[in-house]
Amino acid sequence: MTKPTWKNPVVKWIDHRLPIFTFIDHSAIQHPTPRNLNYFWNFGSLLGFILVVMIASGIILSMNYTANASLAFDSVERIMRDVNYGWLIRYVHMNGASMFFIVVYLHIFRGLYYGSYKQPRELLWIIGILIFLTMMATAFLGYVLPWGQMSFWGATVITNLFSVIPFFGDTIVTWLWSGFSVDNPTLNKFFSLHYLLPFIIFGLVFIHLWALHTHGSNNPTGIDVKGDKDEIPFHPYYTVKDAFGLGFFLVIFLGFVFFAPNFFGEPDNYIEANPLVTPPHIVPEWYFLPYYAILRAVPDNFIDVWGWLPVIIPAKTAGVICMFASILLLAALPWLDTSKVRSANYRPTYFWLYWIFLINTIILGFVGAKPAEGAWLLIGRLSTLYYFLHLLVLIPLVGRFEKTKPLPDSISSSVISVSTKDEEPANA
Amino acid sequence: MVTTSQDKKKETVDDTKRDFLLYSTYTVGAVGALAAAWPFIDSMNPSKDVLALASTELDLSSVEEGQSITAMWRGKPVFIRKRTADEIKLAKSIKLSELKDPQSDGDRVQKDQWLVLVGICTHLGCIPSGQKGGDVKGDFNGWFCPCHGSHYDTSGRIRKGPAPKNLDVPPYRFTNETNIIIG
Ligand code: HEM
Ligand code: FES
Numbered sequence: 001m002t003k004p005t006w007k008n009p010v011v012k013w014i015d016h017r018l019p020i021f022t023f024i025d026h027s028a029i030q031h032p033t034p035r036n037l038n039y040f041w042n043f044g045s046l047l048g049f050i051l052v053v054m055i056a057s058g059i060i061l062s063m064n065y066t067a068n069a070s071l072a073f074d075s076v077e078r079i080m081r082d083v084n085y086g087w088l089i090r091y092v093h094m095n096g097a098s099m100f101f102i103v104v105y106l107h108i109f110r111g112l113y114y115g116s117y118k119q120p121r122e123l124l125w126i127i128g129i130l131i132f133l134t135m136m137a138t139a140f141l142g143y144v145l146p147w148g149q150m151s152f153w154g155a156t157v158i159t160n161l162f163s164v165i166p167f168f169g170d171t172i173v174t175w176l177w178s179g180f181s182v183d184n185p186t187l188n189k190f191f192s193l194h195y196l197l198p199f200i201i202f203g204l205v206f207i208h209l210w211a212l213h214t215h216g217s218n219n220p221t222g223i224d225v226k227g228d229k230d231e232i233p234f235h236p237y238y239t240v241k242d243a244f245g246l247g248f249f250l251v252i253f254l255g256f257v258f259f260a261p262n263f264f265g266e267p268d269n270y271i272e273a274n275p276l277v278t279p280p281h282i283v284p285e286w287y288f289l290p291y292y293a294i295l296r297a298v299p300d301n302f303i304d305v306w307g308w309l310p311v312i313i314p315a316k317t318a319g320v321i322c323m324f325a326s327i328l329l330l331a332a333l334p335w336l337d338t339s340k341v342r343s344a345n346y347r348p349t350y351f352w353l354y355w356i357f358l359i360n361t362i363i364l365g366f367v368g369a370k371p372a373e374g375a376w377l378l379i380g381r382l383s384t385l386y387y388f389l390h391l392l393v394l395i396p397l398v399g400r401f402e403k404t405k406p407l408p409d410s411i412s413s414s415v416i417s418v419s420t421k422d423e424e425p426a427n428a
Numbered sequence: 429m430v431t432t433s434q435d436k437k438k439e440t441v442d443d444t445k446r447d448f449l450l451y452s453t454y455t456v457g458a459v460g461a462l463a464a465a466w467p468f469i470d471s472m473n474p475s476k477d478v479l480a481l482a483s484t485e486l487d488l489s490s491v492e493e494g495q496s497i498t499a500m501w502r503g504k505p506v507f508i509r510k511r512t513a514d515e516i517k518l519a520k521s522i523k524l525s526e527l528k529d530p531q532s533d534g535d536r537v538q539k540d541q542w543l544v545l546v547g548i549c550t551h552l553g554c555i556p557s558g559q560k561g562g563d564v565k566g567d568f569n570g571w572f573c574p575c576h577g578s579h580y581d582t583s584g585r586i587r588k589g590p591a592p593k594n595l596d597v598p599p600y601r602f603t604n605e606t607n608i609i610i611g
Contacts, residue, residue, distance in 0.1 A: 153554060157575060160552040175469075179478045181503040181548075189472065276498060276505050278554040280574050296576050296590070314592045316551055372576055 002030070027213055032231035033238055034219035036415045040114070041217065041238075042245035043107040048205065049246060050100045055198050057093040058142075065145065067191035069184035072147035073272040091261040097139050098264040099253050101287035104132060108330075113354055115342030116218040122334040124211040129331045131204045134197055136288070141194040143285060147187065148269030153282045155182045155190070161295075164317040181275060221414050222342025223407050230411035281371065289368030290361050294387065295323040296372040297380035322384065329391045336391060338399030346405040349398050357390045483611025488542070496559045498547060501610045505547035505555055506598055507571075508608070511582065516540050518569070519583035529594045533583040536597055544610070545584040546598050549573040551591035556580060571595070 004025045006012040015021045064083050066075040079086035108128070111117055117125035144155045159176050163169040178185035216225060225231055232238075256263055264286055268279045284292050298319040313321075329336070344351045360383050367380040408414035484501045488508065491497055496509040511519075519533040537543055549556050551573065557563040558571035558580075566572030566579035568587045573580075578589030585594040600610045 153575075157552040157554065175473050177474075178472050179474045179503060183478075183503050185475070185478065275503065276500075276555065278557075278574060280557075282554070282575055315590045316592045319590065 004030075027209075028239075029233065029235040031213065031234040032216065032225075032228075033234050034217055034225060034230060034411055035232045035237075036219050036221065036411050037217060037238065037241075038220050039241075039245065040106070040110040040220075042242055043103050043110060044212075045242040046103050046245060046249055047100070047107060049249075050096055050103060051198065051201060051205065054093065054096050054100065055202070057089050057096065058195070058198065060089050061093055062195065065191075067145070067188050069147060069187050069273075072145065072187060076146045088257070091257045095253065095256045095261060095264065097142065098256075098285075098287065099249075100135065101139070103249075104135065105287075108132070109358060111218075112333075112357075113344045114218055114220060115222050115337070115339075115344070117334050118337065118340075118342050119334065120215050121211070121218065124208060124215075125334060126331050127204060127208045127211060129327070131201055131208060133327065134201050134204065138194060138197040138201065139285065139287070141190045141197070144182075144187065144190045145194060146269060147273045149271045149273055149277075149279050150266045150269040150282065152182060152273035152275065153278055154284055155186065157282065158284075159186075161320050161323075164320045183275075218342060219411060220343060220345065221408055221411055222346065223411065223414075226410045283369055286365070286369075289366075290364035291323050291326060291368070293364040293368035293380045294326050294384045295319045297367070297377065297384040298322050299381070322388075326387060329388075333391070333395070336395050338396050339402060339404070340399075341404045341407065346407055347398075347402055348405065349402045350395075353390065353394055353398060357387075360386050360390070483609050485607070485609045487607055489606040493541075498559055499610065501546075501598060506610055507543075507545045507547040507559060507584075507595075509543045509545075511541055511543055515569070515582040519581060522581065522583075522585075528586050529592065531585060531594055536583050536585075536594070538600075538602065542602075542608075543582075543584060544597060544600050544608070546596040547571075548596070549575065549578055549591055550586065550593040550595065551576055551578050551589070556595075 004022060006015050006021060011021055061079065064075065064079050064086065066072055076090070079090055081087075111125065111128070140154070140158060144151045159173055159182065162176060163173045165172055174180065176186070177183065178189060216231075219225075266283065266285075268282075271279075283289070296319065299315055339347060339350065341347055344354050363379065364383045364387065367376055367383060370376040372380065484499055484506070486497075486499055486508070488497075488510070491508070491510045493510050494512045494515075496507055499506045499508060516533070522533075524530040524532060533540075547555055547559070552575060554573050554575035556566075556571035556573040556578070558565040564572045564574075566588075568579050568581035570582045570584060570587075571580040572578070573589065573591065576590050578591035579587050580591075580595055581587050583594075584597075586592070598610050600608055602608050
């Protein structure tokens with residue numbers, strides 16, 4: 001990589017003292033990137049874009065929102081009806097959250113398919129999981145703010161999850177609430193934290209990118225970069241590709257904002273919170289449904305089927321443990337997966353396990369939206385079992401026994417052998 | 429290197445003393461940091477005005493047999509039910525061995541007819557249905573929590589579903605036949 005020479009005297013003066021332009025040049029312009037990235041590599045920059053949109057629309061909403069239990073609901077209605085373009089900003093923020101999760105799920109499943117979590121990108125992956133967890137916390141806190149029925153009862157159910165912590169559970173829940181139930185002090189606190197966490201995510205994204213740029217992006221073949229021939233500069237090749245993807249994304253995103261703004265929402269959240277009446281069917285936002293299904297699927301002796309432990313783990317505790325484990329286990333994937341080959345394109349058995357796991361997760365999502373009874377409960381239990389079977393048994397085993405396909409010699413040979421023998425990166 | 433008088437002094441450094449100073453500084457610093465953090469943490473515990481929420485007093489003379497009312501106490505709903513003879517009999521007939529959280533009906537009421545409960549599911553805090561005539565009451569004819577399907581019996585005990593414990597009985601006392609103070 002060459003050190004840029006700056007012509008503009010102001011830029012030159014600044015860069016000599018604070019090499020910020022050199023930094024940008026290295027990390028976003030020259031940054032050598034595998035020449036064969038496909039569209040699944042668009043989602044990272046898209047996530048960055050959505051984060052900025054969420055922060056911008058959120059700050060503007062805060063200018064008219066009131067974090068008080070008796071005023072919050074009405075202040076949101078005022079934003080919708082009276083504030084100039086308030087409806088637009090709120091719908092952007094609401095649907096932006098759903099888009100954020102759609103894109104982050106695609107981003108994560110991209111990583112699972114191409115083995116992006118493997119050595120040397122383990123920390124990059126773990127920071128990603130931390131970002132994901134912080135996103136979930138932020139979304140949960142934000143959903144409480146409009147103080148509708150789902151806000152209130154969602155907050156009640158989720159905060160109560162912490163009551164399973166041994167000995168201190170109730171003390172912690174009281175502390176989370178700042179009272180004896182979800183109430184005004186809870187709402188105030190949640191607003192404060194909802195404002196804070198996106199900035200923490202912002203910081204985490206920087207660390208995520210730092211780790212990314214240390215070893216560079218993975219790529220569809222999953223093999224390491226071997227020389228200059230395998231790479232092209234980030235700009236203009238990937239800036240253009242990312243911009244094209246962004247345009248495509250905006251069509252979908254704004255399509256929801258303008259034509260189906262409440263598609264992802266629950267009508268019950270347009271009813272003001274009532275601490276005396278639980279809606280007959282409470283469901284979390286769609287992006288939490290698979291975890292919600294796991295939470296409810298777990299029967300009394302799930303963790304300790306053979307009764308080895310001296311204490312009985314009740315369904316409530318076991319459900320919470322399994323729910324958190326379902327996410328935290330992903331952080332252990334770099335060590336659970338014993339295969340040296342990254343990309344599923346060269347792993348015939350893992351390829352199928354990957355798709356079954358993906359479908360199983362979607363099934364869990366559907367189960368999470370249904371009452372935990374009868375056939376749904378049974379399906380939920382089987383899917384939960386399979387989720388853990390995949391991560392804890394199948395993934396470690398398949399890496400040992402699978403016969404992988406031969407890997408290409410290099411990234412460039414994998415690209416060029418399918419097209420002509422021509423070395424123009426524009427065909428990549 | 430030239431040996432100076434300073435280097436000679438170095439040889440007489442007392443490492444034990446230095447370690448002691450270092451570790452005591454760390455310790456005092458850590459204790460200080462914790463002490464400084466506590467007000468921030470404790471500020472999120474219930475404040476005085478929240479704690480001071482007075483007890484709730486109610487006149488139950490207009491409640492009919494087989495009818496329930498819901499009162500508010502510390503921001504939580506309290507279920508007060510005037511039980512029918514059948515409900516009492518059913519509640520008393522259950523063997524303790526059949527219960528997930530064994531407790532006899534007698535330990536849960538002061539007067540057989542009046543059942544007083546915190547109306548919050550012990551699973552994850554939803555309000556069970558069963559207070560009004562037409563409500564779903566679950567398989568045991570008491571209350572049913574819609575959130576994840578917990579069934580409570582006519583003594584408010586958990587009988588089926590994910591909730592681990594019986595509905596709580598709040599502290600309360602009767603000042604006369606029909607006047608009750610909760611809290
Ligand atoms: C706000 C959330 C996030 C943002 C803004 C973000 C941003 C990015 C960006 C810009 C890239 C580079 C472009 C790309 O490869 O797509 C990237 C790569 C990556 N991200 Fe994220 N990310 C986020 C969340 C996550 C999460 C939740 C995970 C995993 C659980 C994750 C795992 C990864 C991995 C493994 C890579 C390297 C992929 C590769 O090179 O193949 N990220 N991220
Ligand atoms: S909160 Fe009542 S069953 Fe879960």
